[in-house]
Amino acid sequence: MVDIKRLRDAYQRGENITQKFKESGLNTLQGIEVAYDLQSGGYVQGVYKDLKGFKAYTSEMGEILKDHVCSLDSVLDCGTGELTTLSGISHYLPNDIELLAFDLSLSRINVGRRFAARAMRGDLAVKLRTFVAAIDRIPLPDKSVNVVMTSHSLEPNFGREQQLLQELLRVSCRKVILFEPSWENNTDDGRSRMERLGYIRDLPKHIEAAGGYLKNVFPLQNISNPLNPTNCYIIEVSQGDINQSKIDIPFVCPISGEHLNHFGNYLWSESGGYAYPIIEGIPILRDKYAILMTLK
Numbered sequence: 164m165v166d167i168k169r170l171r172d173a174y175q176r177g178e179n180i181t182q183k184f185k186e187s188g189l190n191t192l193q194g195i196e197v198a199y200d201l202q203s204g205g206y207v208q209g210v211y212k213d214l215k216g217f218k219a220y221t222s223e224m225g226e227i228l229k230d231h232v233c234s235l236d237s238v239l240d241c242g243t244g245e246l247t248t249l250s251g252i253s254h255y256l257p258n259d260i261e262l263l264a265f266d267l268s269l270s271r272i273n274v275g276r277r278f279a280a281r282a283m284r285g286d287l288a289v290k291l292r293t294f295v296a297a298i299d300r301i302p303l304p305d306k307s308v309n310v311v312m313t314s315h316s317l318e319p320n321f322g323r324e325q326q327l328l329q330e331l332l333r334v335s336c337r338k339v340i341l342f343e344p345s346w347e348n349n350t351d352d353g354r355s356r357m358e359r360l361g362y363i364r365d366l367p368k369h370i371e372a373a374g375g376y377l378k379n380v381f382p383l384q385n386i387s388n389p390l391n392p393t394n395c396y397i398i399e400v401s402q403g404d405i406n407q408s409k410i411d412i413p414f415v416c417p418i419s420g421e422h423l424n425h426f427g428n429y430l431w432s433e434s435g436g437y438a439y440p441i442i443e444g445i446p447i448l449r450d451k452y453a454i455l456m457t458l459k
């Protein structure tokens with residue numbers, strides 16, 4: 164268990180938390196989780212400080228996405244953070260879609276839901292399904308979502324690009340659309356920064372290795388940091404896999420893949436043998452929080 168009080172003090176002194184995890188040899192995913200959880204609230208504050216920049220970034224993304232999302236589709240935002248970007252782009256999406264979003268950090272989703280209640284398009288905010296999960300093991304069935312997207316959430320996962328892309332492709336039945344930093348088009352200074360921060364590299368190569376077809380890639384115009392330029396990567400899932408998406412996509416156990424059933428304040432699969440808690444209405448669907456329960 165990590166000492167959160169010590170890390171929060173370090174964060175408030177301006178130290179780099181992910182770096183501290185790297186130095187102590189701890190699992191990088193845990194480093195990402197703690198570093199982002201400690202920042203909770205920062206992105207919402209950022210939106211209020213620069214409303215114009217937020218609108219420019221999310222309108223550009225929204226205009227791109229609206230050409231790929233159809234009425235009655237399901238859309239999954241992976242690593243949604245504080246739901247800021249998703250709230251901004253919601254205004255460009257068609258009616259009658261099912262919107263799902265998850266993040267490693269429960270605190271960020273909590274903050275984000277309050278933000279979304281004000282900033283997301285009303286019909287989508289009401290139906291939005293949020294949950295805690297890792298991109299490494301998305302608790303949804305194979306090919307269950309029409310459009311899977313990310314916005315700078317693959318970013319801190321250097322070294323695991325192919326594994327995460329395989330998982331995004333597994334749950335998608337049509338498209339995966341990434342808004343992620345571009346190593347390929349970055350300057351030397353930008354690349355040094357990406358290296359220092361442990362950011363992803365060479366997405367086109369990893370997309371191909373993961374079995375995706377990169378249909379198009381282009382830079383976004385509205386970026387907040389020129390050292391971290393955003394590219395949009397439009398990936399198609401192979402033709403044979405197309406459209407098996409479902410209405411009311413069920414959660415599955417991230418360990419066994421078995422369907423989970425809802426019981427009051429937890430989700431459980433009898434055949435999988437694990438239960439998962441629900442906190443503040445948010446299912447916590449990570450393997451590390453699974454509770455052994457073979458009989459109810």
Ligand SMILES: C[S@@+](CC[C@H](N)C(=O)[O-])C[C@H]1O[C@@H](n2cnc3c(N)ncnc32)[C@H](O)[C@@H]1O
Nearest residue numbers: 199242243244248266267296297298314315316
């Ligand atoms: C730079 S923020 C971007 C948040 C949001 N997508 C946005 O556009 O504002 C990165 C987010 O990705 C999440 N994240 C990073 N790696 C992840 C992983 N492997 N699984 C789930 N979430 C992850 C972090 O917790 C963090 O909230």
